[in-house]
Amino acid sequence: MVKPCLVTLFLVLGIVTAGPANAADDSPTRTLGEAKDVNACLNCHDDPAVTSILHTAHAVKGDARTAFGAEGCQSCHGASDAHMAKPREGQPRPPPSVVFSGPHVSPVAARNQVCLGCHEGGARMHWQGSQHETSDIACTSCHTSHPVNDAVLAKKTQAPVCFSCHAEQRAANLKPSHHPVIEGLMACSDCHNPHGSPTSHMLKGATVNDTCYACHDEKRGPFLWEHAPVQEDCTICHTPHGSIQPTLLKERIPYLCQNCHDESAHNSQPFSGANLPTGSSPGRVMVLRSCLNCHTEVHGSNHPSGVRLER
Ligand code: HEC
Ligand code: HEC
Ligand code: HEC
Ligand code: HEC
Ligand code: HEC
Ligand code: HEC
Ligand code: HEC
Ligand code: HEC
Ligand code: HEC
Ligand code: HEC
Structure with missing residues (x-):
C-alpha cells in the first residue's frame, strides 16, 4: 500500500532534485524520499528511547523481511515526508502517517494493519474475530517495538501487561493456590493464545483438557477406572487462575464432591452421631483430607481394584 506511492515519490524526486538521489547522502538540504533514510x-529523534529500536529484530537491515x-x-510509521519537511509558518508539524502512541495516535485498525502486513498468519491465524480484535485492542496495547526487550514476550514480565486490563485474573493470581505466573515461572500465554484461537477463551489447546495435558500429561489417562468429570473438563473442579482452596480447587471438599455425589452414601454432617452409614463415619469423612482420606x-x-478410586 505504501510502496507504490513511494516509488512514485522517488520518480518525482529524480526529476525535481538535481542532486544525487542517494538516500544515504548527508546533504543538509532535506529532500522528499530522504524519509527512507533512517x-x-x-x-x-536521537532520544535513546527511540534509537533503541536499532538493536531489535525489526532493524536488521540485512533481513529483507523487516x-x-x-x-x-517508514516500514512501520508509513509515509513521513510531510512530517520531515519544514512546517509552514505558524503550523504544527504534521505527524507521520502512522503514530502508535501519544496524542496523535492513529486508529487501532490503521496501527494493526501495519503489523499484520508482516505478521498475518502463523500464531495470528485466528486474530480476526478474536475477543481482542473485536474489542478493538491494538497489537501495540501489548507489544512495544522500540525497547530492546518487549515485556510481553518474556515469562517474567508478561503478566503485568495482561493485568493492566485483566484485574480479575490478577486478583486470582494473588490467592494462596495459583499457577506460578506472578513468580515468573509460567506465562498467561502458556495456556492462552492472546492472538486468538478456535477454542473458547482463546485457549491454546483444542479443548480445556488438551491445554492442561501439555504440562499435566499424567492426568490424561486412559485409566482402568476413569472418573467421568476428569475426562470431561478439568475446570469442573479446578479454577486455572487461583483459589483460596488448596490445589486450585473451586470449592472445599467434601462440598466439591457433593455437588454430584449424594451425601447419603457417606454422611458428612460433622456432629450428627445418628445413622452412621456402613463402612464410614462422619468423622472420617470430614477430618483431614475428607473424601480424599x-x-x-x-x-x-x-x-x-481401584473401581472406587481408593488406590
Ligand atoms: C526535522 C526534525 C524531524 C525529523 C527529520 C523527523 N521528525 Fe519526527 N518529530 C519531530 C518533532 C519535533 C516531533 C514532535 C511533534 C509534536 O510533538 O507535535 C516529532 C514526532 C514524531 C512522532 C510522534 C508523532 C506525534 O505527533 O506525536 C513520530 C512517530 C515521529 N516523529 C517519527 C518520525 C520518523 C519515522 C521520522 C523519519 C521518517 C521522523 N520522525 C523525522 C521532528 C522530526
Ligand atoms: C516490514 C515487516 C514488519 C513489520 C511492519 C512489523 N514487523 Fe514485527 N517482525 C518482522 C520481522 C522480519 C521479525 C523477525 C522475525 C524473526 O526473526 O523470525 C519481527 C519480529 C517481531 C516480534 C518478535 C520480536 C522478538 O524479539 O522475538 C514481534 C513481537 C513483532 N515483530 C511485533 C510487531 C508489531 C507489534 C508490529 C507493528 C507495530 C510489527 N511487528 C511490525 C517484520 C515486521
Ligand atoms: C493481548 C496481548 C497481545 C496482543 C493484543 C498482541 N500480541 Fe503478539 N504476542 C503476545 C504474547 C504474550 C506473545 C508471546 C507468545 C508466546 O510466547 O507464546 C506474542 C508474540 C508475538 C510475536 C512473536 C512470536 C510469534 O508468534 O511469531 C509476534 C510477531 C506478534 N506477537 C505479533 C502481534 C501482532 C501483529 C499483533 C496484532 C495483530 C499482536 N501480536 C497482538 C501478546 C499480544
Ligand atoms: C516495528 C515497527 C516500528 C519501527 C520500524 C519504528 N517504529 Fe517508532 N514506534 C513504533 C511503535 C509501536 C511505537 C509506540 C511506542 C513503542 O512501542 O515503543 C513507536 C513510537 C515512536 C515514536 C514516539 C515515541 C513516543 O513518544 O512514544 C517516535 C518518535 C518513533 N517511534 C520514531 C521512530 C523512528 C525514528 C524510527 C526509525 C529509527 C522508528 N520509529 C521505527 C513502531 C515502530
Ligand atoms: C493454567 C492455564 C491458564 C493460565 C496460566 C492462565 N489462564 Fe486464563 N483461563 C484458563 C482457562 C482454562 C480458562 C477458561 C475459563 C475457566 O474455566 O475458568 C481461562 C479464562 C480466562 C479469561 C476469561 C474469563 C475467565 O476468567 O473465565 C481471561 C480474561 C483469562 N483467562 C486471562 C488470563 C490471564 C491474564 C492470565 C495470566 C495472568 C491467564 N489467563 C493465565 C487457563 C489459564
Ligand atoms: C488493553 C487491554 C488488554 C490487554 C493488555 C489484554 N487484554 Fe485480554 N481482553 C481485553 C478485552 C477488552 C477482552 C474482551 C472482553 C473480556 O472478555 O474481558 C479481553 C479478552 C481476553 C480473553 C478472553 C476472555 C473470555 O471471556 O473468553 C483472554 C483469555 C484474554 N483476554 C487474555 C489476555 C492475556 C493473556 C493478555 C496478556 C498477554 C491480555 N489478555 C491482555 C483487554 C486486554
Ligand atoms: C505450561 C505448563 C502448565 C499448564 C499448561 C498447566 N499447568 Fe497446572 N501446573 C503447572 C506448574 C508449573 C504447576 C506448579 C507445580 C508446583 O508448584 O510444583 C502447576 C500446578 C497445578 C495444580 C496444583 C496447584 C497447587 O496449588 O498445588 C493444579 C490443580 C493444576 N496445575 C491444574 C491445571 C489445569 C486445570 C490446567 C489446564 C487449565 C493446567 N494446570 C495447565 C504447569 C502447567
Ligand atoms: C472431580 C474433581 C477433579 C477434576 C475434574 C480434576 N481434578 Fe485435579 N484434583 C482434584 C483434587 C480433589 C485434587 C487434590 C488431590 C490431593 O490433594 O490428593 C486435585 C489435584 C490436582 C493436581 C495437583 C496434585 C496432583 O495430583 O498432581 C493437579 C496437577 C491436577 N489436579 C490436575 C488436574 C487436571 C489436569 C485435570 C483435568 C485433566 C484435573 N485435575 C481434573 C480434583 C479434580
Ligand atoms: C461433576 C460431577 C462430579 C464431581 C464434582 C465429582 N464426581 Fe465423582 N463421579 C462422578 C461421576 C459421573 C462418576 C461415575 C459414576 C458412575 O459411573 O456411576 C463418579 C464416580 C466416582 C467414584 C467411583 C464411584 C463408583 O460408583 O464407582 C468415586 C469414588 C468418586 N466419584 C469420588 C469423588 C470424589 C472424592 C469427588 C470429589 C473430589 C468427586 N467424586 C467429585 C461425578 C462427579
Ligand atoms: C473412610 C473412607 C471413606 C471416606 C472418607 C469416603 N469414602 Fe466414599 N467410599 C468408601 C468405600 C469403602 C466405598 C465403597 C463402599 C461400597 O462399595 O459399598 C466408597 C464408595 C463411594 C462411592 C461409590 C458409590 C456409593 O455411593 O457407594 C462414591 C461416589 C463415594 N464413595 C464418594 C465419596 C465422597 C464424595 C466422599 C466425601 C464426602 C467419600 N466418598 C468419603 C470409603 C470412603
Whole structure:
C-alpha cells in the first residue's frame, strides 16, 4: 500500500532534485524520499528511547523481511515526508502517517494493519474475530517495538501487561493456590493464545483438557477406572487462575464432591452421631483430607481394584 506511492515519490524526486538521489547522502538540504533514510529521522529523534529500536529484530537491515533496509522507519510509521519537511509558518508539524502512541495516535485498525502486513498468519491465524480484535485492542496495547526487550514476550514480565486490563485474573493470581505466573515461572500465554484461537477463551489447546495435558500429561489417562468429570473438563473442579482452596480447587471438599455425589452414601454432617452409614463415619469423612482420606485417586485409577478410586 505504501510502496507504490513511494516509488512514485522517488520518480518525482529524480526529476525535481538535481542532486544525487542517494538516500544515504548527508546533504543538509532535506529532500522528499530522504524519509527512507533512517539517519534522516535520527537527526531529530536521537532520544535513546527511540534509537533503541536499532538493536531489535525489526532493524536488521540485512533481513529483507523487516523492510528496514529499504523503507527505514517508514516500514512501520508509513509515509513521513510531510512530517520531515519544514512546517509552514505558524503550523504544527504534521505527524507521520502512522503514530502508535501519544496524542496523535492513529486508529487501532490503521496501527494493526501495519503489523499484520508482516505478521498475518502463523500464531495470528485466528486474530480476526478474536475477543481482542473485536474489542478493538491494538497489537501495540501489548507489544512495544522500540525497547530492546518487549515485556510481553518474556515469562517474567508478561503478566503485568495482561493485568493492566485483566484485574480479575490478577486478583486470582494473588490467592494462596495459583499457577506460578506472578513468580515468573509460567506465562498467561502458556495456556492462552492472546492472538486468538478456535477454542473458547482463546485457549491454546483444542479443548480445556488438551491445554492442561501439555504440562499435566499424567492426568490424561486412559485409566482402568476413569472418573467421568476428569475426562470431561478439568475446570469442573479446578479454577486455572487461583483459589483460596488448596490445589486450585473451586470449592472445599467434601462440598466439591457433593455437588454430584449424594451425601447419603457417606454422611458428612460433622456432629450428627445418628445413622452412621456402613463402612464410614462422619468423622472420617470430614477430618483431614475428607473424601480424599479414602478416595485418593480422584483423577482415575490403574489399580485392578481401584473401581472406587481408593488406590
Ligand atoms: C526535522 C526534525 C524531524 C525529523 C527529520 C523527523 N521528525 Fe519526527 N518529530 C519531530 C518533532 C519535533 C516531533 C514532535 C511533534 C509534536 O510533538 O507535535 C516529532 C514526532 C514524531 C512522532 C510522534 C508523532 C506525534 O505527533 O506525536 C513520530 C512517530 C515521529 N516523529 C517519527 C518520525 C520518523 C519515522 C521520522 C523519519 C521518517 C521522523 N520522525 C523525522 C521532528 C522530526
Ligand atoms: C516490514 C515487516 C514488519 C513489520 C511492519 C512489523 N514487523 Fe514485527 N517482525 C518482522 C520481522 C522480519 C521479525 C523477525 C522475525 C524473526 O526473526 O523470525 C519481527 C519480529 C517481531 C516480534 C518478535 C520480536 C522478538 O524479539 O522475538 C514481534 C513481537 C513483532 N515483530 C511485533 C510487531 C508489531 C507489534 C508490529 C507493528 C507495530 C510489527 N511487528 C511490525 C517484520 C515486521
Ligand atoms: C493481548 C496481548 C497481545 C496482543 C493484543 C498482541 N500480541 Fe503478539 N504476542 C503476545 C504474547 C504474550 C506473545 C508471546 C507468545 C508466546 O510466547 O507464546 C506474542 C508474540 C508475538 C510475536 C512473536 C512470536 C510469534 O508468534 O511469531 C509476534 C510477531 C506478534 N506477537 C505479533 C502481534 C501482532 C501483529 C499483533 C496484532 C495483530 C499482536 N501480536 C497482538 C501478546 C499480544
Ligand atoms: C516495528 C515497527 C516500528 C519501527 C520500524 C519504528 N517504529 Fe517508532 N514506534 C513504533 C511503535 C509501536 C511505537 C509506540 C511506542 C513503542 O512501542 O515503543 C513507536 C513510537 C515512536 C515514536 C514516539 C515515541 C513516543 O513518544 O512514544 C517516535 C518518535 C518513533 N517511534 C520514531 C521512530 C523512528 C525514528 C524510527 C526509525 C529509527 C522508528 N520509529 C521505527 C513502531 C515502530
Ligand atoms: C493454567 C492455564 C491458564 C493460565 C496460566 C492462565 N489462564 Fe486464563 N483461563 C484458563 C482457562 C482454562 C480458562 C477458561 C475459563 C475457566 O474455566 O475458568 C481461562 C479464562 C480466562 C479469561 C476469561 C474469563 C475467565 O476468567 O473465565 C481471561 C480474561 C483469562 N483467562 C486471562 C488470563 C490471564 C491474564 C492470565 C495470566 C495472568 C491467564 N489467563 C493465565 C487457563 C489459564
Ligand atoms: C488493553 C487491554 C488488554 C490487554 C493488555 C489484554 N487484554 Fe485480554 N481482553 C481485553 C478485552 C477488552 C477482552 C474482551 C472482553 C473480556 O472478555 O474481558 C479481553 C479478552 C481476553 C480473553 C478472553 C476472555 C473470555 O471471556 O473468553 C483472554 C483469555 C484474554 N483476554 C487474555 C489476555 C492475556 C493473556 C493478555 C496478556 C498477554 C491480555 N489478555 C491482555 C483487554 C486486554
Ligand atoms: C505450561 C505448563 C502448565 C499448564 C499448561 C498447566 N499447568 Fe497446572 N501446573 C503447572 C506448574 C508449573 C504447576 C506448579 C507445580 C508446583 O508448584 O510444583 C502447576 C500446578 C497445578 C495444580 C496444583 C496447584 C497447587 O496449588 O498445588 C493444579 C490443580 C493444576 N496445575 C491444574 C491445571 C489445569 C486445570 C490446567 C489446564 C487449565 C493446567 N494446570 C495447565 C504447569 C502447567
Ligand atoms: C472431580 C474433581 C477433579 C477434576 C475434574 C480434576 N481434578 Fe485435579 N484434583 C482434584 C483434587 C480433589 C485434587 C487434590 C488431590 C490431593 O490433594 O490428593 C486435585 C489435584 C490436582 C493436581 C495437583 C496434585 C496432583 O495430583 O498432581 C493437579 C496437577 C491436577 N489436579 C490436575 C488436574 C487436571 C489436569 C485435570 C483435568 C485433566 C484435573 N485435575 C481434573 C480434583 C479434580
Ligand atoms: C461433576 C460431577 C462430579 C464431581 C464434582 C465429582 N464426581 Fe465423582 N463421579 C462422578 C461421576 C459421573 C462418576 C461415575 C459414576 C458412575 O459411573 O456411576 C463418579 C464416580 C466416582 C467414584 C467411583 C464411584 C463408583 O460408583 O464407582 C468415586 C469414588 C468418586 N466419584 C469420588 C469423588 C470424589 C472424592 C469427588 C470429589 C473430589 C468427586 N467424586 C467429585 C461425578 C462427579
Ligand atoms: C473412610 C473412607 C471413606 C471416606 C472418607 C469416603 N469414602 Fe466414599 N467410599 C468408601 C468405600 C469403602 C466405598 C465403597 C463402599 C461400597 O462399595 O459399598 C466408597 C464408595 C463411594 C462411592 C461409590 C458409590 C456409593 O455411593 O457407594 C462414591 C461416589 C463415594 N464413595 C464418594 C465419596 C465422597 C464424595 C466422599 C466425601 C464426602 C467419600 N466418598 C468419603 C470409603 C470412603
